Amino acid sequence: xxxxxxxxxxxxxxxxxxxxxxxxxxxxxxxxxxxxxxxxxxxxxxxxxxxxxxxxxxxxxxxxxxxxxxxxxxxxxxxxxxxxxxxxxxxxxxxxxxxxxxxxxxxxxxxxx
Amino acid sequence: xxxxxxxxxxxxxxxxxxxxxxxxxxxxxxxxxxxxxxxxxxxxxxxxxxxxxxxxxxxxxxxxxxxxxxxxxxxxxxxxxxxxxxxxxxxxxxxxxxxxxxxxxxxxxx
Numbered sequence: 001x002x003x004x005x006x007x008x009x010x011x012x013x014x015x016x017x018x019x020x021x022x023x024x025x026x027x028x029x030x031x032x033x034x035x036x037x038x039x040x041x042x043x044x045x046x047x048x049x050x051x052x053x054x055x056x057x058x059x060x061x062x063x064x065x066x067x068x069x070x071x072x073x074x075x076x077x078x079x080x081x082x083x084x085x086x087x088x089x090x091x092x093x094x095x096x097x098x099x100x101x102x103x104x105x106x107x108x109x110x111x112x113x
Numbered sequence: 114x115x116x117x118x119x120x121x122x123x124x125x126x127x128x129x130x131x132x133x134x135x136x137x138x139x140x141x142x143x144x145x146x147x148x149x150x151x152x153x154x155x156x157x158x159x160x161x162x163x164x165x166x167x168x169x170x171x172x173x174x175x176x177x178x179x180x181x182x183x184x185x186x187x188x189x190x191x192x193x194x195x196x197x198x199x200x201x202x203x204x205x206x207x208x209x210x211x212x213x214x215x216x217x218x219x220x221x222x223x
Contacts, residue, residue, distance in 0.1 A: 004156070040121060042201050042213025043157065056210060091156055100145050100205055104156030 002026070004105035006092050012111045018080035021108045025073070025094030032069060033102060034077050035091040043091050043104075049075065050097060082112045116140050119202055119214030127222050132189040136202035136214045139183065143212075145205035146178050148187045151216065152198045160200075161187065192221045 005024040013019050025032050030051050035043035046065065048056040051072040060067065064083070069075040079086055089109050093102040119136045126132055134148075145164045149157035161176040163169045169176045177186040185204075189196055199216040206212055 040215065042117075042119075042203070042215050044213070045210055048210075056208070093156070100147070100211070101159055101162055102211065104149075104158070106154070106156050109154075 004092055004094055004103055006105035006108055008108055009106060010109045010111075012113065013082055015084055015112050016081040018078065019082055019110060020076055020078045021090050021092075021110075023075045023077070023092030023105060025075075025092070026103055028096065029094035029103070030072065030097040031095045031099075032075050033093040033095075034067060034075070035093065037089045037091055037107070039088075046077070082110075084112050086110060087112045116206075117202065117204060117212050117214045120217055121215050123218040123220055125220040125222055126192060128192060128194060130192050132192050132196070132219060132221075134187040134189075134200050134202075134217050134219070136185050137183055138185070138204055140204075140206060141180070141183065142207045143204040146176070146185050147203040147205075147211075148174075148176055149201040149203060149213075150198045151201060157201055194221045194223050197221045
């Protein structure tokens with residue numbers, strides 16, 4: 001069974017530029033999560049989807065971050081414009097609905113210069 | 114006070130030793146507890162999942178939860194160099210959100 005797929009794996013951009021990350025969850029997993037992980041820290045939830053619906057986006061900085069999950073499968077997380085403090089690893093995870101065990105992708109390492 | 118406290122380490126132990134990793138938490142409403150392992154430049158991988166006080170064993174790994182003390186532990190027996198990684202504790206809050214600790218970096222010395 002294929003795991004959670006993320007792309008790109010690495011991205012370097014200049015501040016004020018836009019950037020987008022893509023995630024394909026495990027087949028059949030209705031719940032999808034985006035996390036941000038700063039160096040030396042645990043992942044912090046940005047947004048959680050149940051199918052197409054964002055059920056928890058309380059930690060998403062909505063002035064510059066946006067996310068979508070069209071058709072309830074793949075998801076895209078966007079930052080526009082990026083700031084230096086956005087440098088981090090962006091992780092996508094998925095799970096079956098109502099199940100706590102989450103499966104993580106390898107992450108996208110973003111560097112903003 | 115942070116909701117979940119975890120010593121970042123690094124923790125270095127010789128191969129074959131028993132490793133003890135710990136987290137404390139402040140929210141007594143947490144009911145579900147997990148341990149994830151994260152290798153460098155990889156996503157976290159679920160190791161153990163428990164929902165009650167007591168011990169749960171899986172191979173060389175034992176997860177222990179003490180709700181009265183708000184303390185959880187992960188023990189690794191017969192540690193191997195391949196166990197070198199960052200270990201993250203995690204807990205589910207009443208809103209069904211997972212809260213991670215900072216992670217403890219573990220080095221197993223051959």
